[in-house]
Amino acid sequence: MNENKQERDVYIAIADPTRRELLRLLADAEELPLHELTSHFNMGRTAVSKHLTILKEAQLVTDRKVGRETRYRLNAAPLQEIQDWVSFYEKFWNEKVMLLKNFYRRNN
Template identity: 75%
Template sequence: MSENNQLRDVFAAIADPTRRRLIRLLAEVEELPLHELTSQFSIGRTAVSKHLTILKEVGLVLDRKVGRETRFRLNAHPLKEIQDWVAFYSKFWNMNMLRLNQLLEEEEK
């Protein structure tokens, strides 16, 4: 793995809207070949392939050869890191909203 690949993480991988759309497309089906994925975008096959490579590097996408075509599928497990991060801040905001609600109720008295 190159130094650049080591610096990539799941957060960086999903930062790009095209990659998020690829993830969504792959979440809706079991697997898709590159040409079907490419048909969903206004960018070329090479650009889609580069985005898939980044997703593969962080483990979000798995691929397999079927004859001459490569089929891609989602591996959602790495998204758990993001879910955990968001869950932490969800608790933070829930607590802050509860405190705000308590303050507002006290002011009404």
């Protein structure tokens, strides 16, 4: 598979705190250019660009050229896979919280 077209696992893509912050920034705006995203981090444009490439490979981010500038936009659809996975375990935690509440009521 061509390295530039490689698909990346969404879990791996969001594992890094910098990439999660990039997603948050993009969620708060319709579209942001690289220079504006870079201003939020203590790293250079090249490092931020590499993080954005990983997010693009996971299809979490799309980009488009506007003149000489590249603008990035969030594509949240792949996050549904994570939501589905977490919601399965949410049932487990809800049950445990209910048991804990019942225990507390019986002992107070």
